[in-house]
Amino acid sequence: xxxxxxxxxxxxxxxxxxxxxxxxxxxxxxxxxxxxxxxxxxxxxxxxxxxxxxxxxxxxxxxxxxxxxxxxxxxxxxxxxxxxxxxxxxxxxxxxxxxxxxxxxxxxxxxxxxxxxxxxxxxxxxxxxxxxxxxxxxxxxxxxxxxxxxxxxxxxxxxxxxxxxxxxxxxxxxxxxxxxxxxxxxxxxxxxxxxxxxxxxxxxxxxxxxxxxxxxxxxxxxxxxxxxxxxxxxxxxxxxxx
Numbered sequence: 176x177x178x179x180x181x182x183x184x185x186x187x188x189x190x191x192x193x194x195x196x197x198x199x200x201x202x203x204x205x206x207x208x209x210x211x212x213x214x215x216x217x218x219x220x221x222x223x224x225x226x227x228x229x230x231x232x233x234x235x236x237x238x239x240x241x242x243x244x245x246x247x248x249x250x251x252x253x254x255x256x257x258x259x260x261x262x263x264x265x266x267x268x269x270x271x272x273x274x275x276x277x278x279x280x281x282x283x284x285x286x287x288x289x290x291x292x293x294x295x296x297x298x299x300x301x302x303x304x305x306x307x308x309x310x311x312x313x314x315x316x317x318x319x320x321x322x323x324x325x326x327x328x329x330x331x332x333x334x335x336x337x338x339x340x341x342x343x344x345x346x347x348x349x350x351x352x353x354x355x356x357x358x359x360x361x362x363x364x365x366x367x368x369x370x371x372x373x374x375x376x377x378x379x380x381x382x383x384x385x386x387x388x389x390x391x392x393x394x395x396x397x398x399x400x401x402x403x404x405x406x407x408x409x410x411x412x413x414x415x416x417x
Contacts, residue, residue: 176231181276187268188243194273196280197223197237198230202311203277204417205269206239207290207297210249214241220406222413235417236281240273244293248321248331255335259343266301274308287311289417291409293318296345299368299383303345306360313417315369316404318376319383320346326375346379349386358390366394367416371403 179196193214208216217223217239229235244250247262277286288309290298295317302309321331322344332340341347352358366387370380377398384396397416399408 176227183272185268185272187264187272192268192272193241195237195239197227197239198233198235200233200281200283201230201235202283202285202287203281204235204237204287204289205273205277205298205309206237207288207294208239208242209291210242210244210293212242212294214239220409222406222410225410225414226417236283238273238277240269242294248293255332256337256339259332259337259339262343263339266304269301270305270308285310287313287417289313290317291315292404296321299345300343302364303349303361304342306357306364309364311365311367313367313413315409315412315416316371316374316376317368317380319379320344322347323379325379328375346382346386349383349390352390358392361387361390361392364392366392367397368394369397369399369403369412369416371399371401371408373402374404 176197177199180193181196182191182193185192195214195218206217208214223237226235226237230237243261243265247258247265250258286309288298288302295314296319299312299314299317299319302312318328322336322340324330368380368384370377380396384394387394
């Protein structure tokens with residue numbers, strides 16, 4: 176299985192950014208790491224190894240990007256407005272630098288947004304905000320309302336609320352989405368949401384599933400036994416749903 180490391184200076188982020196690519200062809204899978212993960216996390220968790228037969232067969236190509244979560248969503252040293260500005264710069268990096276590179280290297284017509292935990296938030300948020308750029312979403316153990324405190328997980332914006340929060344909170348902006356082109360693209364997308372029955376984000380996922388259903392957006396919503404918020408569960412999920 177081919178493994179390539181890419182690194183370049185991003186003018187949008189004013190820093191070097193890394194990513195790993197596994198495979199040479201097939202549907203392009205854009206993978207966001209968990210909150211504390213880096214671009215090598217998916218390999219370290221053993222998920223790449225689980226998907227290796229499909230990668231080697233040319234069915235999937237994995238693109239593992241790096242994280243800026245300690246500068247953005249979890250950068251508690253900064254104001255919510257500044258952190259969201261940085262988050263949107265990261266989104267621009269993905270859309271305007273990573274995706275074009277993916278398309279140049281691999282002409283396959285399908286791009287899959289994928290992630291686990293906070294990576295699932297990133298995958299869902301970018302796919303729902305830019306549905307014409309993605310054909311599938313596979314989001315495992317995600318949290319889709321970062322303003323809602325759950326168990327030990329606080330409101331990441333400490334009560335701050337503005338348009339940037341609204342438009343980066345799937346459980347907030349999707350109910351008000353009326354753009355016919357965006358809705359049509361979402362209805363064409365293959366969407367898979369998974370969560371553990373004992374996961375603190377279960378109700379968050381149920382709410383998102385209800386919102387999607389109310390908008391006529393087909394999707395699979397899979398509830399696994401237990402907490403299912405672990406690398407072991409994500410390896411099994413990846414084999415089934417990516």
